[in-house]
Amino acid sequence: MQNFIQYTPTEVVFGKGTEALTGAEAVKWGGRRVLIVFGGGSVVRSGLLKRVEDSLEQAGVAYEEFGGVKPNPRLSHAEEGVKRAVEFGADMILAVGGGSSIDTAKGIAHGAANPGVKLWDIWTKKVPLERSLPIGAVLTIAAAGSEMSDSAVLTNEETGKKAGINTDFNRVKFAVMNPELTYTLPEYQLACGVTDIMMHTMERYFIPGIKCQLTDEIAEGLLRTVIENGRIVLKNKQDYDAQAEIMWCSSLSHNNLTEAGRGKDFSVHKLGHALSAKYDVAHGASLAAVWGSWAKYVYGGALERFAKFGRKVWGVQAEDDQTAALEGIEATVEYFHAIGMPVSLKELGVAPSPAELKALALDATMNDSVKLTRIRPLGAKEILEIFEMALG
Amino acid sequence: MQNFIQYTPTEVVFGKGTEALTGAEAVKWGGRRVLIVFGGGSVVRSGLLKRVEDSLEQAGVAYEEFGGVKPNPRLSHAEEGVKRAVEFGADMILAVGGGSSIDTAKGIAHGAANPGVKLWDIWTKKVPLERSLPIGAVLTIAAAGSEMSDSAVLTNEETGKKAGINTDFNRVKFAVMNPELTYTLPEYQLACGVTDIMMHTMERYFIPGIKCQLTDEIAEGLLRTVIENGRIVLKNKQDYDAQAEIMWCSSLSHNNLTEAGRGKDFSVHKLGHALSAKYDVAHGASLAAVWGSWAKYVYGGALERFAKFGRKVWGVQAEDDQTAALEGIEATVEYFHAIGMPVSLKELGVAPSPAELKALALDATMNDSVKLTRIRPLGAKEILEIFEMALG
Numbered sequence: 156m157q158n159f160i161q162y163t164p165t166e167v168v169f170g171k172g173t174e175a176l177t178g179a180e181a182v183k184w185g186g187r188r189v190l191i192v193f194g195g196g197s198v199v200r201s202g203l204l205k206r207v208e209d210s211l212e213q214a215g216v217a218y219e220e221f222g223g224v225k226p227n228p229r230l231s232h233a234e235e236g237v238k239r240a241v242e243f244g245a246d247m248i249l250a251v252g253g254g255s256s257i258d259t260a261k262g263i264a265h266g267a268a269n270p271g272v273k274l275w276d277i278w279t280k281k282v283p284l285e286r287s288l289p290i291g292a293v294l295t296i297a298a299a300g301s302e303m304s305d306s307a308v309l310t311n312e313e314t315g316k317k318a319g320i321n322t323d324f325n326r327v328k329f330a331v332m333n334p335e336l337t338y339t340l341p342e343y344q345l346a347c348g349v350t351d352i353m354m355h356t357m358e359r360y361f362i363p364g365i366k367c368q369l370t371d372e373i374a375e376g377l378l379r380t381v382i383e384n385g386r387i388v389l390k391n392k393q394d395y396d397a398q399a400e401i402m403w404c405s406s407l408s409h410n411n412l413t414e415a416g417r418g419k420d421f422s423v424h425k426l427g428h429a430l431s432a433k434y435d436v437a438h439g440a441s442l443a444a445v446w447g448s449w450a451k452y453v454y455g456g457a458l459e460r461f462a463k464f465g466r467k468v469w470g471v472q473a474e475d476d477q478t479a480a481l482e483g484i485e486a487t488v489e490y491f492h493a494i495g496m497p498v499s500l501k502e503l504g505v506a507p508s509p510a511e512l513k514a515l516a517l518d519a520t521m522n523d524s525v526k527l528t529r530i531r532p533l534g535a536k537e538i539l540e541i542f543e544m545a546l547g
Numbered sequence: 548m549q550n551f552i553q554y555t556p557t558e559v560v561f562g563k564g565t566e567a568l569t570g571a572e573a574v575k576w577g578g579r580r581v582l583i584v585f586g587g588g589s590v591v592r593s594g595l596l597k598r599v600e601d602s603l604e605q606a607g608v609a610y611e612e613f614g615g616v617k618p619n620p621r622l623s624h625a626e627e628g629v630k631r632a633v634e635f636g637a638d639m640i641l642a643v644g645g646g647s648s649i650d651t652a653k654g655i656a657h658g659a660a661n662p663g664v665k666l667w668d669i670w671t672k673k674v675p676l677e678r679s680l681p682i683g684a685v686l687t688i689a690a691a692g693s694e695m696s697d698s699a700v701l702t703n704e705e706t707g708k709k710a711g712i713n714t715d716f717n718r719v720k721f722a723v724m725n726p727e728l729t730y731t732l733p734e735y736q737l738a739c740g741v742t743d744i745m746m747h748t749m750e751r752y753f754i755p756g757i758k759c760q761l762t763d764e765i766a767e768g769l770l771r772t773v774i775e776n777g778r779i780v781l782k783n784k785q786d787y788d789a790q791a792e793i794m795w796c797s798s799l800s801h802n803n804l805t806e807a808g809r810g811k812d813f814s815v816h817k818l819g820h821a822l823s824a825k826y827d828v829a830h831g832a833s834l835a836a837v838w839g840s841w842a843k844y845v846y847g848g849a850l851e852r853f854a855k856f857g858r859k860v861w862g863v864q865a866e867d868d869q870t871a872a873l874e875g876i877e878a879t880v881e882y883f884h885a886i887g888m889p890v891s892l893k894e895l896g897v898a899p900s901p902a903e904l905k906a907l908a909l910d911a912t913m914n915d916s917v918k919l920t921r922i923r924p925l926g927a928k929e930i931l932e933i934f935e936m937a938l939g
Contacts, residue, residue, distance in 0.1 A: 156791040158562025163555060169807070170550025366788050369772045369795050376764025384760070396758050399548040403761050403807065415561070415795065 156367050156416035163410045165303045166329040169403065171395075173333045174293055177207050177249070178214025184289050184328040186247030188217045190240045190267075192260040193251045194224040198295065203336060207251055207293055219243045221263075227431050227438065228255040230262070230311045234274050237266030240288075249291040250327075254299020254308075254351075254438075257292050261307035261325050264288040275311055278320050287324040293331040296340055297402040298348030298439060300355055300409025302330035310432050316518070317432035330406070334398035342389055346494040347439025349385035349401065353378060353487075354442045355408040359419045360464060362529045363457035367416040374413045375467040377404050382468070385494055422527035423449050426538065429518040434505045443496035444503040447488040448544035454480050456531035499547020512542050548759050548808035555802045557695045558721040561795065563787075565725045566685055569599050569641070570606025576681050576720040578639030580609045582632045582659075584652040585643045586616040590687065595728060599643055599685055611635045613655075619823050619830065620647040622654070622703045626666050629658030632680075641683040642719075646691020646700075646743075646830075649684050653699035653717050656680040667703055670712050679716040685723040688732055689794040690740030690831060692747055692801025694722035702824050708910070709824035722798070726790035734781055738886040739831025741777035741793065745770060745879075746834045747800040751811045752856060754921045755849035759808040766805045767859040769796050774860070777886055814919035815841050818930065821910040826897045835888035836895040839880040840936035846872050848923035891939020904934050 166184075168176055181189055189211060191204070198204045204220075211218050221239050223232060240248060240263050248267070250260035266274045268287045276282040292302045301307065305326055308319040337345070360374050381404040387397040407413065426449065427441035436444075454461040462476035465483020473479040488498050497503040507515060516539035517523060526532035533541070558576075560568055573581055581603060583596070590596045596612075603610050613631050615624060632640060632655050640659070642652035658666045660679045668674040684694045693699065697718055700711035729737070752766050773796040779789040799805065818841065819833035828836075846853040854868035857875020865871040880890050889895040899907060908931035909915060918924035925933070 156562070156788055156795075158565065159559075161559040161561065166556075167551075167553040169553065170548070173550065368776070368788075368792050369769060369799070372768025372772055373765055376768050377761060380761045380764055396548055396760075399808070400760050403548075407761070416791070 157365055157418065159415050159418075161411055161415055162323060163303055163326070163412070165327050165410070167303070167332060167406065168329060169332045171333060171335055173331050174203060174206050174336070175210050177291070177293055177331055178210035178212070178216055180329040180331065181211060181216050181247060181249065181291055182214050184247070184291065186216055186249070186289065186291065188243060188245050189247045189249045189291075190236070190243055190245040190263065191218050191220050191249050191251055192224060192236060192256050192263060193220070193222050194256055195222070197339070198251050201336075201339060203293070203295065204251060218249075219245070224252060224256045224259045226255050227310050227317065227435055228259045230275055230278075230309045233259050233262035233309055234266065236263035237274065240267035241270055245288065247289045247291060249293070251293045251295065253294065253296035254301040257290075257299070257301040257327065258307040258309060260290050260292070261301070262309055264290045265324060274309075278309060278318055280320070284320075284322055284324055289328045291329050291331075292327045294402070295336045296344060296348055297337060297398070297405035298351040300352065300405050302327055302332065303406040303410035305411070308428070315432050317428040332402055332406070334395060334402045337398050337402065338393050340392070343437070343495060345388055345392070346385070346496050347437045348405065349381055349494060350439035350443045350491060350496050352381045352401065352405045352408045354423060354439075354446065356413050357464075358421045358423060359414040359417060361457045361460045362417050362420055363460050365417045370413060370415045370417055371463070373407070377408055377413065378468045380404055381408075382490060389494055418529070420529050422533065425519045425527055426541070429515045430503070430505065432518065433511075433515060436503055436505065440497055440503055443491040443498060444500055445541065445545045446491070447484060447498055448541050450484045450487070452537070452541050452544065453528055453530045453533070454484065500542070500545050501547035507542075513539055515542055549757055549810065551807050551810075553803055553807055554715060555695055555718070555804070557719050557802070559695070559724060559798065560721060561724045563725060563727055565723050566595060566598050566728070567602050569683070569685055569723050570602035570604070570608055572721040572723065573603060573608050573639060573641065573683055574606045576639070576683065578608055578641070578681065578683065580635060580637050581639045581641045581683075582628070582635055582637040582655065583610050583612050583641050583643055584616060584628060584648050584655060585612070585614050586648055587614070589731070590643050593728075593731060595685070595687065596643060610641075611637070616644060616648045616651045618647050619702050619709065619827055620651045622667055622670075622701045625651050625654035625701055626658065628655035629666065632659035633662055637680065639681045639683060641685070643685045643687065645686065645688035646693040649691070649693040649719065650699040650701060652682050652684070653693070654701055656682045657716060666701075670701060670710055672712070676712075676714055676716055681720045683721050683723075684719045686794070687728045688736060688740055689729060689790070689797035690743040692744065692797050694719055694724065695798040695802035697803070700820070707824050709820040724794055724798070726787060726794045729790050729794065730785050732784070735829070735887060737780055737784070738777070738888050739829045740797065741773055741886060742831035742835045742883060742888050744773045744793065744797045744800045746815060746831075746838065748805050750813045750815055751806040751809060753849045753852045754809050754812055755852050757809050762805065762807045762809055763855070765799070769800055769805065770860045772796055773800075774882060781886055810921070812921050814925065817911045817919055818933065821907045822895070822897065824910065825903075825907060828895055828897065832889055832895055835883040835890060836892055837933065837937045838883070839876060839890055840933050842876045842879070844929070844933050844936065845920055845922045845925070846876060892934070892937050893939035899934075905931055907934055
């Protein structure tokens with residue numbers, strides 16, 4: 156086991172009707188003037204935004220709305236939010252939505268606490284982040300895990316780069332999590348969420364050569380849980396327990412618990428980010444589209460890990476590691492298919508030319524300046540081969 | 548799944564040599580004048596106390612020593628600590644030790660922040676706790692889980708009562724956890740620790756009628772991990788990975804993660820506390836001595852849970868729940884025996900008279916005023932029957 160730091164200070168308020176506690180939570184964590192960050196009309200139409208605002212009002216908290224967050228959230232939109240937060244004199248940023256709204260709220264909080272600093276300079280670490288505003292979240296989709304994670308991802312439309320930063324300032328103070336709010340999500344979004352949750356766990360699991368028994372147990376149990384309940388909610392979106400399991404999995408998959416003593420990799424995310432930035436495809440789908448090709452390309456460097464994954468997560472019986480590893484990969488790809496996810500670029504609906512494929516490989520590796528995965532070093536040449544395998 | 552709040556803000560700094568980071572952590576969490584709380588001479592003899600003090604000095608932190616904590620820590624000693632903390636002008640209380648030192652540090656922190664208030668009035672909730680001092684911990688034994696829990700237990704020697712309080716003020720700000728520090732512990736203490744960790748998990752697991760799949764997966768995985776590594780360290784105390792697994796299990800068993808959506812019970816702890824307060828026996832041993840009798844008494848009220856426990860934790864193959872439940876209980880009792888724990892009062896070395904047994908049952912149920920366990924209500928009469936079963 157390697158040395159590690161585990162720090163997950165977010166207060167999770169989980170269960171039915173918990174959005175009514177938003178106002179009290181905001182006050183508890185120092186919010187008196189709250190900028191509410193959300194996406195499209197669904198939180199308005201469902202009445203959720205109104206319920207959240209009622210709760211804030213009852214707690215004596217002033218608020219202002221800032222909507223318009225889109226999937227793969229844009230830097231320019233977060234910068235607009237910074238202006239609004241400063242004008243309003245916000246002392247807390249509250250996301251009502253999923254990962255895109257929460258990541259935008261994180262960006263706004265950092266920007267509003269550092270007026271005059273360009274947000275992208277914080278994202279690219281040109282300017283060190285030394286303060287931020289407190290952030291709250293009312294979660295409406297189980298997927299990104301941003302409600303407990305230390306990461307936030309924004310897309311710079313000018314440069315076409317999608318990038319994340321990891322900092323404890325990204326830790327949300329409180330996360331209100333009512334699984335009932337996910338009942339109305341389209342199947343495709345539910346499946347994207349399940350995929351993202353699996354990926355957050357798997358992107359930590361395969362790193363070879365480090366013994367972490369409890370961390371493995373948690374990761375394997377989490378994967379079995381999200382896989383089984385993913386099937387259930389796609390048949391019945393109003394199964395409370397199943398939606399609750401998925402939502403709790405989303406937080407624990409990405410709050411560092413599944414990496415304790417081992418660390419993380421996140422190479423598949425780099426491929427997915429390159430695709431999302433270029434084609435604006437859904438994050439979860441972009442990961443499913445390349446994961447199988449990535450896994451088949453790298454598994455030989457972590458054979459024992461992939462074999463364990465096959466046996467523990469998918470119940471593969473094969474005694475030799477080679478077979479167990481490949482059967483586990485196959486079962487994962489089949490599962491993605493079964494829940495309606497693409498497992499190739501073609502199924503993702505993108506058809507890059509050879510030149511575009513090369514550009515994607517360069518994007519994913521920061522112009523071939525970094526090697527991806529802790530399983531075996533992958534530069535732009537190797538990533539290109541994976542993208543080619545994934546064409547479909 | 549029931550509604551729940553999960554709040555585990557403790558920063559865990561885990562791994563080899565991490566005690567050297569104590570000073571920096573103290574400063575990070577606001578400590579400039581630190582009262583160091585510890586037990587006997589072992590932290591002195593091992594050089595750990597010196598290393599911690601060196602680290603504080605290097606970080607410019609003033610400190611004063613307050614030793615003498617004993618197992619089943621005493622209220623009067625904590626009150627003495629409060630005086631010392633106030634005299635020293637401490638702004639942080641730092642435990643160097645196990646659960647007893649950490650719980651004493653918690654008591655001192657609460658007392659020092661509320662001068663003039665009797666500590667036991669806080670413990671009995673006569674005076675509501677509204678402020679405390681920040682607490683840090685350098686852990687030397689994996690057992691109580693106090694390093695991440697919201698609970699603290701003290702024994703009032705005047706009344707003979709051992710009682711705990713649960714409050715977020717009991718959440719340690721930072722916990723330095725170096726598994727190497729546990730290499731020198733006596734086998735009996737290691738086994739007591741393993742038992743306590745198992746018990747913290749089991750005291751949440753058996754509550755029937757609530758579906759919590761991920762919470763179950765975590766609990767079962769944690770139990771398998773601590774059971775297996777308990778066997779390993781009793782053969783080789785210097786197995787770093789095994790000690791590390793047990794230490795990480797100790798924190799996660801008791802930081803509320805294993806109760807998310809289900810809650811907790813802690814009825815066996817009530818029996819153990821009555822025994823420890825009366826006979827000053829080791830906490831873990833007191834739990835092992837009564838658990839089997841408790842389980843055989845109550846399992847019919849949670850048959851499906853006990854059967855699942857047998858199958859998932861102990862690999863019991865029996866298809867009928869009755870057999871699987873009983874085999875799981877038997878395997879647990881055999882395990883306690885195998886690691887050198889008592890499984891009866893006789894083996895614990897206590898021989899209460901019938902009148903004393905009755906008094907213990909009254910102590911455990913606060914004079915028959917509360918019913919124990921969420922499996923089936925147990926008053927003083929039923930607890931007496933369990934104690935009689937446990938006589939051995």
